[in-house]
Amino acid sequence: MWRTILRRVLIMIPQLILVSILIFMLAQLMPGDPFYGSLNPNSDPATIARMRHAAGLDLPWYQQYVKWVGNVIHGDLGTSYVVNKGWTVTRIIGQRIWPTLSMGIIAAVLTYVLSISQALLAARNENKIIDRILIVWNTMTSAVPSFVFYFVMMVLFVYIIPIFPSSGTGIDDTQSFTTNFFSNLRYAFLPALTIAVFSTNSIFQYLRSNLLDQQAQDYVRTARAKGVQIKDVFRKHILRNAFLPIASGIGYSITGILGGAIFAETVFGYPGLGALFVQALSGRDYTVITALMLLQGVLALLGGLLSDIISAWVDPRVRVK
Amino acid sequence: MDGKLLEAKNVSVDFRIDGQYQTAIHKLNISIKHGEVVALVGESGSGKSTFAMSVMGLHNSDQTRVTGSIKLNDNELIGLSERQFDAYRGVSVGMIFQDPLSSLNPLMKIGDQIAEAITVHDKQSKKVKQRVQKLISDVGIVDVQRVSQQYPHELSGGMRQRVMIAIALANEPDLIIADEPTTALDATIQAQILDLIKEIQQKKNAGILLITHDLGVVAEMADTVTVMYAGQIVEQARVSDLFNHPKHPYTRSLLRADPSEVNSGDELYAIPGTVPALKDMDHSKDLFLKRVPWLDKAEVEATVDEKLQKVSDGHYVRGNAWQNFEFLEDL
């Protein structure tokens, strides 16, 4: 098991290098440069050239890359020019990452709790009324466009049944998210629930049909022949086998945290990394965008690593000897 | 004990297919004494597993209707609730299946899968670990510690079937049902597994219902044989009587088509046609006769007495067609 993980971590190193080159090149291709948005268009071209030279932007790309990587390794991601002018990118991300992370984790936990319990309930009662209802509900949530759904959730839980605050994280810039961790989770819950309900439907449908497939397998008959009650057969045998192809997806839900956050944070006015990304994009905050893309690349690799570890953990056939 | 261990009377099983009940087995009578090995033979689709699953109570109750009477040690099984059946499965009767790989949970250690058969009926049991190890060594596995920590995919087919046998034996059942226990195994391993079953049966004096298509296995293992065709019994006899004096055309065809029975120079006989689909089974007739092209129509379509005819002591056969049946080549 540990050797599987070690091997997998080693593979990540070249992947990481590749990802960083890719992101660096993408950043190079972005129109304009860090000074583009923040400079007075009437500035003297000589001044601009001097500033570009000072920032090293006139060097060949591979030299710029090496310099950039060196800085990143030392935790220096540059300075924001637009969003929080003058702040280091590390500081901005350090502040914004906790709201997003807590929201993403709550969303992932809710997603799996909701989809597993619904799929079990549906499969245990195949073709009965409860099964039909769950299928219809999940088909509905997958058919409704996401913005309509977000809007409905917002109106429902903020205005009609006001149990959640409408926006914010409950912190200001001077406070750390972690100091008021639990009260802040209240703000994370509604966007997280919205993401969860929305991403539950595909897992529900997949898991339900897996459960039904597994129910027809021979090992289920063996367990029944031992005298194991059907509900225990589901709990001890069927669920784990049916969950197997989905388990690896849990790892990738880390990867999806940022992407999922972009929409939810914007709609719910929740100031995390997703909202930051939108701000940075519209302001062409070059350093912030690059840093977020790098973070996304790292999350993608971590997601892959985690999913492989989970697969090896739940499926003995995957473990290398 | 000389009472009957298993007494199945008039057992019929209907499956609901597209909203209609269709009969898969029709009025079966089979009994097994303590310590007796009863073989159930017949082509694929004749209803052997369907009968076994009725004894285990493992048919889906929404889709299946089981009628008649199945008594195990004088207790009626038909009509038991799921919970009552759970208490008897694995305790009074253990089952061994055809494919030992798919019959084991791929994600569970061997030791845990055997242990479950014990703990599910005896939650307090303290000596589970010792009992599991004893069972593993009883089925002829030497490397007890290691195998109990392994997963099914790490074992060979023969080892897996030994594990299945250990599971079936966990609570020392009076009756063991083995549904084609060696079909999925290599020839040499088959012999070992059959020896193991025979050895256990003699040691524990268990009754065995042995389902197989292999007449060689029947000759070696069984005391009596029941031959099934299209959901009905066509012949029932002691093994020696069946092999020496087969009566029913189907039994005779099976023996003639058995590769182990072919003497050098003889050509292997192939029974023409196939077992009919459930919806085409009219159980008032001798359905096998449809597969004897040289019989005249009146004989094929004749209604047959529901009760089997007694040929000699313990030897019963269905219908009258056997009395003047000849193979085309011999006419």
Ligand SMILES: Nc1ncnc2c1ncn2[C@@H]1O[C@H](COP(=O)(O)OP(=O)(O)OP(=O)(O)O)[C@@H](O)[C@H]1O
């Ligand atoms: N759950 C079910 N629903 C509908 N039909 C079924 C079901 N189980 C079995 N059958 C049908 O009942 C008939 C008898 O099947 P069964 O499995 O008992 O045959 P078998 O004698 O065990 O054959 P084999 O040698 O292939 O195992 C077949 O026509 C089969 O298609």
Ligand SMILES: [Mg+2]
């Ligand atoms: Mg069968």
